[in-house]
Amino acid sequence: MSAGPIHALPIHAFLAGSGRDGAGRRLADILAFDDARIEGVHDFIQWCFPLPEASRAVPGAPVLTAAEAAAIRADPAAREGLRAALARMRRFYAGTDGWLRPHDHNHLRITRILAAVRDLASPEEAAEFHAFVAGRNAASGAPVNPGSLRYWQAALSGG
Template sequence: MSDRIHAFLAGHGRDGAGRRLADVLAFDDARIEGVHDFIQWCFPLPEASRVVPGAPVLTQAEAEAIRADPAALDGLRAATARMARFYEATDGWLRAYDHNHLRITRILTALRDLIGRDAARDFHEAVMRRVQAAGSPVNPDSLVFWQRAVESADCARERILSS
């Protein structure tokens, strides 16, 4: 049971709704926007979701397993590419406040912790290009959260996810 996130990202496990990663990656943009229980599986964190009760929580052992498994890392990269396409193709999140701003923080944090800061920076730069091209409609607090997610790791997260 403790390797559920790893199995999901590696492509041979199922999320809490019974979907495989390939199913989630095949979501159209409307489904990406409307379904709220997949993001915690694609971009796991070591703290419980306040939005989706029962969503998985990343453990140190599972983080290490993901980092050591090329298939899981490929799954995480594929999920990142899918979300990048979503943010490039849609405009609904380009406003002062939107639930996607929390998703972006989660994505950046998971990328930083599981793949590395370069992956997080690349995603951040892509998101920021869209924000700037739209006239910078996103609230300043979200922008700060995104930058912090890329650049820093708090002590608790470092203790939990240290390799």
């Protein structure tokens, strides 16, 4: 009996559900995090929303290569994993308010999410998430600093 496809590239395997992150967790483990763990654990976001730049926040976090990005885009299971992670983060940002302040580490996470979703799923899905977080910010009296808002907008356009 096969355990499913073997994915040789680590981020691709993680998003497709057949691999583990640097801490040994599967994507399903992270999707099951409660909001306190989403807030308090800082080494999962780079696996769920990989970028071609090294993380300054988490040394040793994976860096997305062009080959791995292409493999993720071509694999429905990996794209579905990315979308599941996006849905979990949307629930987190819908159900918590701690990030709705002038400066918060979640602003960097949102920038990462927008860039990764734009590049690996679609610009439309990134724009939907942007509209959601921007709407939450506006409904809360616009506490997020203008610099973060500019980064979010730039992430949509790849700038």
